[in-house]
Amino acid sequence: MTQGNGTREGGVLADVSALGPGGHAVVVGGGLAGVTTALALADAGVRVTLLEGRPRLGGLAFSFQRGDLTVDNGQHVYLRCCTAYRWFLDRIGGAALAPVQNRLDVPVVDLARPEGNRLGRLRRDALPVPLHLGRSLAAYPHLSLAERASVGRAALALKGLDLADPALDTQDFGSWLTAHGQSARAVEALWDLVGVATLNAVAGDASLGLAAMVFKTGLLSDPGAADIGWARVPLGELHDRLARKALDSAGVRTEVRTRVTSVSVNENGGWSVQVPGETLEADAVVLAVPQREAYDLLPDGALDAPDDLLRIGTAPILNIHVVYDRKVLAAPFLTALGTPVQWVFDRTEASGLKEGQYLALSQSTAQNEIDEPVAALRERYLPELERLLPRTRGAEVKDFFVTRERTATFAPAPGVGRLRPGARTKAPGLYLAGAWTATGWPATMESAVRSGVGAAAAALGTPGRSRGLLPDFFEEAA
Numbered sequence: 001m002t003q004g005n006g007t008r009e010g011g012v013l014a015d016v017s018a019l020g021p022g023g024h025a026v027v028v029g030g031g032l033a034g035v036t037t038a039l040a041l042a043d044a045g046v047r048v049t050l051l052e053g054r055p056r057l058g059g060l061a062f063s064f065q066r067g068d069l070t071v072d073n074g075q076h077v078y079l080r081c082c083t084a085y086r087w088f089l090d091r092i093g094g095a096a097l098a099p100v101q102n103r104l105d106v107p108v109v110d111l112a113r114p115e116g117n118r119l120g121r122l123r124r125d126a127l128p129v130p131l132h133l134g135r136s137l138a139a140y141p142h143l144s145l146a147e148r149a150s151v152g153r154a155a156l157a158l159k160g161l162d163l164a165d166p167a168l169d170t171q172d173f174g175s176w177l178t179a180h181g182q183s184a185r186a187v188e189a190l191w192d193l194v195g196v197a198t199l200n201a202v203a204g205d206a207s208l209g210l211a212a213m214v215f216k217t218g219l220l221s222d223p224g225a226a227d228i229g230w231a232r233v234p235l236g237e238l239h240d241r242l243a244r245k246a247l248d249s250a251g252v253r254t255e256v257r258t259r260v261t262s263v264s265v266n267e268n269g270g271w272s273v274q275v276p277g278e279t280l281e282a283d284a285v286v287l288a289v290p291q292r293e294a295y296d297l298l299p300d301g302a303l304d305a306p307d308d309l310l311r312i313g314t315a316p317i318l319n320i321h322v323v324y325d326r327k328v329l330a331a332p333f334l335t336a337l338g339t340p341v342q343w344v345f346d347r348t349e350a351s352g353l354k355e356g357q358y359l360a361l362s363q364s365t366a367q368n369e370i371d372e373p374v375a376a377l378r379e380r381y382l383p384e385l386e387r388l389l390p391r392t393r394g395a396e397v398k399d400f401f402v403t404r405e406r407t408a409t410f411a412p413a414p415g416v417g418r419l420r421p422g423a424r425t426k427a428p429g430l431y432l433a434g435a436w437t438a439t440g441w442p443a444t445m446e447s448a449v450r451s452g453v454g455a456a457a458a459a460l461g462t463p464g465r466s467r468g469l470l471p472d473f474f475e476e477a478a
């Protein structure tokens with residue numbers, strides 16, 4: 001048996017046949033990518049062991065207890081067009097707990113406008129694309145008439161972009177918007193409103209390829225594509241408890257609190273996976289860990305340019321949690337302009353709070369605030385909430401805390417596309433998964449699930465052997 005990282009002993013490049021029923025696969029990492037890989041492989045008849053370093057499954061999308069409150073580390077939403085994540089919810093029996101709204105409807109409050117006249121809405125009609133958004137855009141009060149017309153023209157130009165063109169990834173979205181007549185105001189009040197939340201970058205910092213992917217798929221593919229879904233229960237209920245139940249029923253051996261320290265080729269040309277106190281032997285290994293950890297675990301020669309993994313940047317998301325003694329927000333969520341507050345979600349029911357209301361502020365692109373002390377954030381955000389939600393003015397703040405995710409997503413910067421590896425490595429039987437791999441999607445739950453199915457397909461030897469064994473959406477994505 002070979003030991004340690006970075007070894008090519010035992011012939012990393014030896015030929016290992018595709019994983020078949022009865023073969024053993026070890027999946028490292030129990031985030032959405034790893035759980036998906038494990039389920040997809042087990043469903044195809046493979047014996048699977050899933051190893052997760054933390055005490056729970058769910059990776060970057062999890063819950064924890066704070067007294068009686070069940071808190072998500074960060075508000076998560078998905079869109080109707082996220083076919084892979086929706087498959088995942090179905091597969092774990094959680095779809096009814098995270099439904100999609102009937103029709104896209106986002107209240108947008110602009111605090112720079114006079115009180116009483118601040119509310120705009122982004123919603124859709126039951127008309128074909130792109131007319132489904134036409135009426136809402138025509139009535140959107142936060143842009144001038146000329147800006148609204150120019151947004152329509154830019155949307156059509158975006159629809160015409162070819163997502164398969166690698167040149168798109170070399171440009172930034174902000175410059176493209178400017179070149180297509182978008183004012184700074186149109187970028188702030190419309191493009192960034194959607195782009196910051198989905199990409200975790202402002203337009204000027206985002207790859208045109210990823211931005212075009214998000215806007216084309218979400219807003220310009222199907223009338224219902226951008227309808228928003230979110231969990232009405234804590235994320236842990238879905239990504240940990242129900243995921244664990246599905247894994248157990250599929251026969252996956254799941255070990256939490258089990259950190260993998262090395263992966264190496266064994267003398268039979270298979271794989272040895274080292275965890276404290278045990279070495280697991282496997283026919284195939286899927287590394288479904290963040291890019292930095294994948295870099296550390298990859299044996300030499302597994303990727304042509306392993307250092308590319310370290311060049312994929314990361315971006316933070318901050319969530320600010322406020323519990324009031326009374327109801328202060330009637331809508332399930334809203335978004336705001338003219339204030340540092342980005343998106344506000346009502347978390348009361350999901351958290352189990354019995355009295356008052358619990359709001360979570362989801363703050364993307366939080367580079368400037370991620371390390372600020374709680375007191376400073378409290379001083380900034382409570383007055384902003386008073387401006388935004390008049391009913392907070394007489395309300396008592398029962399609790400105020402923050403959750404900080406410094407590496408919430410990979411940075412969707414121009415050029416990131418060529419740094420993201422696919423599922424296959426040069427080492428036979430060793431595969432990669434994770435939202436950061438080459439799925440074409442930004443760092444989302446959708447990307448994580450897609451990558452997991454992609455890794456399972458690669459391990460099973462697509463297209464031949466996995467045909468009929470993988471979820472339907474995969475054919476469409478392949």
Ligand SMILES: Cc1cc2nc3c(=O)[nH]c(=O)nc-3n(C[C@H](O)[C@H](O)[C@H](O)COP(=O)(O)OP(=O)(O)OC[C@H]3O[C@@H](n4cnc5c(N)ncnc54)[C@H](O)[C@@H]3O)c2cc1C
Nearest residue numbers: 029031032033053059060074076077260408434435444445
């Ligand atoms: C605050 C926040 C808000 C977000 N909002 C949204 C949103 O609204 N919509 C959306 O779609 N996405 C959102 N995302 C992104 C989404 O959560 C991630 O893209 C997705 O969960 C990533 O899943 P993953 O499986 O690829 O990686 P991860 O979740 O990072 O999972 C990797 C797992 O590997 C484990 N691991 C690492 N090293 C080892 C080792 N050596 N041995 C064993 N295990 C190991 C880790 O503990 C982890 O559990 C958000 C993320 C955050 C943090």
